[in-house]
Amino acid sequence: MRITQGQFSFLPPLTDDQIKTQVKWALDHGWAVSVEYTDDPHPRNTYWEMYGHPMFDLRDPAGVMQEIVECRQAFPTHYIRVMAFDSSKGWETPRMSFIVNRPDNEPGFRLERQAVEGRSLRYTMTSYAVDRPEGDRY
C-alpha cells in the first residue's frame, strides 16, 4: 500500500530535477529546508528523525540535494521527506513537506478491533512494518 503523506504523494515519485525545483521554491521564500527519515509509516508519527541539521541561509538547492543523496545512501529503504520551515512571524510552521524516498515494498496497515466494556469496539490501525524492530522494518 503506497503511503500518501505531505505534498505530491498522489503523483508518481518526483525526479531529482523536480525535487530540486521544489527546494528552490522553498529557498526563494526564505524557508529553512531539512531532511528527515523514518521507518514508522503511521500517519500520526509526525516527528521523524532529522538527518543533519535544518539548513539555514541556503541560496541554492545543490546543498539540499547533496543531503538527500547522503540520506538515501544511509537509509535506502526508509521513508525520507524534505521539509521547509517558515520562521516568519504569524507562520512559524512547516510550509512544505514531501516524500523523496520510500521502501520498495510497503506492506500497509491492518485494522485491529478491541472488544471493551458493554460490547463496544475500539478500532486502531497498525502498520505491518512495525511488527519488526526499528531499523529492520523494510
Added chain:
Amino acid sequence: MSTAQPYVDENGVDTQDERRITLECDGVRHVLDKVNRELVGLAPVKARIGQIAALLMVDRARRELGLTTEPPTLHMSFTGNPGTGKTTMALRMAEILHELSYVRSSHVISVTRDDLVGQYIGHTAPKTKEVIKRAMGGVLFIDEAYYLYRPENERDYGQEAIEILLQAMESDRDDLVVIVAGYKDRMERFFQSNPGLHSRIAHHLEFPNYSADELLTVGDLLLEEQGYHFTEAGRKAFADYLERRMQQPHFSNARSVRNALDRFRLRQAMRLVEQGGSLSAEELTAIDAQEVLASTVFSKESESLPHLPSR
C-alpha cells in the same frame, strides 16, 4: 568520393561544418565596464578577469554548437596587501560569473577560519560542510585562508577543514567557486604546505599596491558615492596627505583612504556646526583643506584645532 560524406580532418573535426555563432557579450561587457569604472587601477587583475570572461563566452558558444566542452574550473586565489580591493573584487567576480551563467547565483559567502574550524573533535566537518552548502550555487570567499593551517599544533582541526574544502573543490566544482585571499607571502607559504590546494587553483591573481594617483582617484570615487566632493584646495591637501600617509606604518591602501574620508566628514560636520547659521548645499557637500590638514600626519598643523578627535 561522394559529396554527401562529411569532410572530417585527422582530428575528427568536420571541416565543412558551416554553422556560425555570434558571441553574446552585452551583459558581460556591462559588468566589466562597471568594474572598470568603479574600481581604480588593478590593471593586471582586470586583464585576467577579461580573459576569464572571454573563455566563458567562447565556452558557451562551443556548447551551443554542440562541441565538447567541459566547464573550466575557476577556483581562484587573490593575494595582496590589505585594502587593495580583494574583497570588493570577489563580490564583482561573483556578478561576472553569474552574468556568464557559470554560477547560478551571484551570492558570496565570506568566511574566515572561525566559520570553518570547530572547537572539538567532530565539530569541524559539519561546520565546514554547512558553509559549503550555503555557498553552493555561488562563491565561497575565504579571507586570510592561511589561518586554516597551523603547523605548530599538529592536532589543529584546520587541516580537517582544508581536506573537506579540497574535496568539495574537486567534486562540487559545478556548484561552487572557491576564492581564497590573503597577504602574498603568507599565502605562498600556505600553498607550499598544502600543494593539493595550490594545484586545484588555476587562477592566482595578484593585487598590486595603489599608486598615490590611484589612491587620489579612489578618494574622489568614494566621496562621490557618499555625496561629497573635495574643494580644489581640499583635493590638493589630500594629495599631500597621501604622500605622507603612505610612508607611515600600517598603511592599508584604499581602506586607509576610506577611513581618512570618514574622519574628514567628522571634521567637516564639526566645522559646520560651530559655524552655525544657514548653509548651502555646496557647504554641506564640500570637504575643504582644513579638514584634511587637521590630520596628525601634518602633526604641526593639527595643533590649531585642539578639540577635534585628530588621528
